[in-house]
Amino acid sequence: MKRRHFLQSTAAGSAGIAVATNSQAAPSDSGKNAPVIEADVLVCGGGCAGTAAALSAARKGVKTLLIEKAPFAGGIITSVGLPFFDGIADIRDNRIIVRGIALELLAKTGVCKPDATHTEKHNPTIPSTFEFKVLLDRELTKLKDNLTTLFNSFACDVISRDGRINEVLVANKDGLVRVRPKVVVDCTGDADIATWSGAPTEQSAEVQPLTLHFRIGHVQKNQDLTKNCRAALAKAQEAGELPMYYGPGIMFKYANDEIYIHSIRVPANPTSAADLTRAEMQGRSDVLAMFTAWKRDVPGFEDAYLIEAYPWIGVRESRRLVGQHVLNEKDIMDCRRFDDAITTGCWYLDLHPNKVTVGSANDFQPEKVQPKPYDIPFRSLLPQKIENLLVAGRCHSATRGAHASTRVTVTAMAMGEAAGLAAAMSVEAKKSAQEVEGPAVRATLRKQNAGPQQDWS
Numbered sequence: 001m002k003r004r005h006f007l008q009s010t011a012a013g014s015a016g017i018a019v020a021t022n023s024q025a026a027p028s029d030s031g032k033n034a035p036v037i038e039a040d041v042l043v044c045g046g047g048c049a050g051t052a053a054a055l056s057a058a059r060k061g062v063k064t065l066l067i068e069k070a071p072f073a074g075g076i077i078t079s080v081g082l083p084f085f086d087g088i089a090d091i092r093d094n095r096i097i098v099r100g101i102a103l104e105l106l107a108k109t110g111v112c113k114p115d116a117t118h119t120e121k122h123n124p125t126i127p128s129t130f131e132f133k134v135l136l137d138r139e140l141t142k143l144k145d146n147l148t149t150l151f152n153s154f155a156c157d158v159i160s161r162d163g164r165i166n167e168v169l170v171a172n173k174d175g176l177v178r179v180r181p182k183v184v185v186d187c188t189g190d191a192d193i194a195t196w197s198g199a200p201t202e203q204s205a206e207v208q209p210l211t212l213h214f215r216i217g218h219v220q221k222n223q224d225l226t227k228n229c230r231a232a233l234a235k236a237q238e239a240g241e242l243p244m245y246y247g248p249g250i251m252f253k254y255a256n257d258e259i260y261i262h263s264i265r266v267p268a269n270p271t272s273a274a275d276l277t278r279a280e281m282q283g284r285s286d287v288l289a290m291f292t293a294w295k296r297d298v299p300g301f302e303d304a305y306l307i308e309a310y311p312w313i314g315v316r317e318s319r320r321l322v323g324q325h326v327l328n329e330k331d332i333m334d335c336r337r338f339d340d341a342i343t344t345g346c347w348y349l350d351l352h353p354n355k356v357t358v359g360s361a362n363d364f365q366p367e368k369v370q371p372k373p374y375d376i377p378f379r380s381l382l383p384q385k386i387e388n389l390l391v392a393g394r395c396h397s398a399t400r401g402a403h404a405s406t407r408v409t410v411t412a413m414a415m416g417e418a419a420g421l422a423a424a425m426s427v428e429a430k431k432s433a434q435e436v437e438g439p440a441v442r443a444t445l446r447k448q449n450a451g452p453q454q455d456w457s
């Protein structure tokens with residue numbers, strides 16, 4: 001039996017603090033008498049992919065449990081305050097290329113009609129990330145006969161035997177809880193479940209930097225604002241007040257005198273607890289440094305005040321599954337077609353570098369790595385070695401370059417929807433997830449007005 005002990009993976013962090021390896025104190029040992037929850041489908045992580053996976057599985061009538069470490073669903077959208085629905089439409093003509101749950105949720109925010117064929121912009125934003133949080137609460141609660149949602153619940157260990165996950169251990173206010181699922185959908189973004197169960201995953205030596213978003217109120221709009229903000233950041237960096245940044249990305253998104261900023265850039269290893277903690281602290285410190293610099297140096301900030309930074313620093317990239325098919329840049333740029341395609345991606349290969357980039361997030365021209373709408377195969381959600389596991393969202397199986405495109409919010413939702421459906425199909429057919437046929441998942445998605453764009457265009 002393979003058992004991952006909680007403390008073993010937390011080796012010395014970059015802050016230089018060694019964390020002891022202590023298998024004696026592992027919660028999996030102390031949790032022998034922990035309460036047991038049985039579920040048909042367990043979805044770990046209730047972000048973009050996980051929320052869609054849970055809705056998708058529960059709508060098929062199987063008993064579904066959604067575990068999310070935050071006190072709300074939505075992942076990056078709600079925890080990092082990201083309003084973008086990128087991946088919904090083709091950049092060339094704003095034609096919608098992903099329907100299903102992603103389009104349904106976008107329509108429920110009021111941005112478009114449920115049967116829209118085009119969006120106003122290829123990268124629409126939702127009006128309020130708080131309202132989106134409440135929308136997801138309601139969508140999850142509507143399915144309460146089949147779907148149990150547990151927030152503030154961290155999946156922290158996996159017990160697997162003979163290529164199968166037997167239990168996932170979850171820590172929450174009930175203490176340690178043992179979940180016994182028939183099938184698991186890993187939507188943790190970090191492939192936590194896949195890695196701990198023994199399925200092959202990988203993390204590149206360098207991953208994309210982390211970003212904390214924030215908002216400033218009482219800013220007076222003027223035409224030189226962004227230019228002056230940019231100059232103030234360069235000065236702050238020169239003075240040693242700000243180690244790194246990009247852009248700045250400044251949007252008057254929510255009010256005429258309020259800006260939403262994406263500009264923080266912190267290189268870190270998001271799968272090291274110690275380094276992630278350092279990144280959270282660095283992100284907050286950088287928010288204050290930016291605000292101070294702008295208030296001091298930029299006309300229009302005289303009455304400005306820092307409203308708040310969002311609760312978490314956002315992770316763009318960490319572990320990725322090495323699955324049955326590793327989607328690569330050539331597949332994407334050549335628009336390779338797959339029989340088992342379960343959705344369509346369309347975002348450019350959006351790789352953020354670990355250095356200052358002035359005026360933009362990237363150090364290349366996005367149009368040079370802009371694919372036409374491309375297929376994502378079911379096999380890139382299927383792991384090797386573990387039969388009752390699917391992996392969706394930004395930790396699905398792709399190379400680092402391909403993942404730079406597939407990681408966006410709507411594409412993650414579409415993968416989650418397909419994985420949740422496939423998990424339910426495996427329960428209904430009493431088959432392992434590996435035995436579910438990708439083309440059958442595709443055909444069922446098509447009947448639900450979802451799946452790859454070429455099936456319904």
Ligand SMILES: Cc1cc2nc3c(=O)[nH]c(=O)nc-3n(C[C@H](O)[C@H](O)[C@H](O)COP(=O)(O)OP(=O)(O)OC[C@H]3O[C@@H](n4cnc5c(N)ncnc54)[C@H](O)[C@@H]3O)c2cc1C
Pocket residue numbers: 044045046047048049050067068069070073074075076077080082084085086087153154155156187188189190192210211212313314315316392393394395407408409410412413
């Ligand atoms: C700063 C930033 C800016 C971005 N900008 C854009 C953009 O402009 N447009 C765009 O489309 N995309 C953008 N992205 C990318 C996109 O938001 C994410 O890649 C996308 O949200 C991926 O969805 P996901 O469900 O895989 O992961 P997430 O949305 O991150 O969800 C993962 C969920 O799993 C939970 N979780 C993790 N581990 C555990 C565990 N062990 N137990 C329980 N729960 C767990 C997390 O709390 C989280 O809710 C950005 C990402 C970042 C970080």
